[in-house]
Amino acid sequence: xxxxxxxxxxxxxxxxxxxxxxxxxxxxxxxxxxxxxxxxxxxxxxxxxxxxxxxxxxxxxxxxxxxxxxxxxxxxxxxxxxxxxxxxxxxxxxxxxxxx
Numbered sequence: 001x002x003x004x005x006x007x008x009x010x011x012x013x014x015x016x017x018x019x020x021x022x023x024x025x026x027x028x029x030x031x032x033x034x035x036x037x038x039x040x041x042x043x044x045x046x047x048x049x050x051x052x053x054x055x056x057x058x059x060x061x062x063x064x065x066x067x068x069x070x071x072x073x074x075x076x077x078x079x080x081x082x083x084x085x086x087x088x089x090x091x092x093x094x095x096x097x098x099x100x
Contacts, residue, residue, distance in 0.1 A: 056080050 060080055067073050 052084075056084065 056077070060076055063076055064073065067076060
């Protein structure tokens, strides 16, 4: 990254960077506070000290020896996330229709 030629330009760029950071922070706060968020914000199960990624990793560990490529790992992770999300459904009929 090259340095701006003038101090005024450097200040403008710094302000622009700060504005972008504020917008990004507000966007994340709105997503985290929204009850209608498509993707829930927490990365941990409420009351659990473990991250969901750690739980999924532990769940997938026995199967990782069977895969030979990064693409297969991605498919395995996708299946695990799909199963995780289906398990969170309250309605058994909705769960069954999602599996079909």
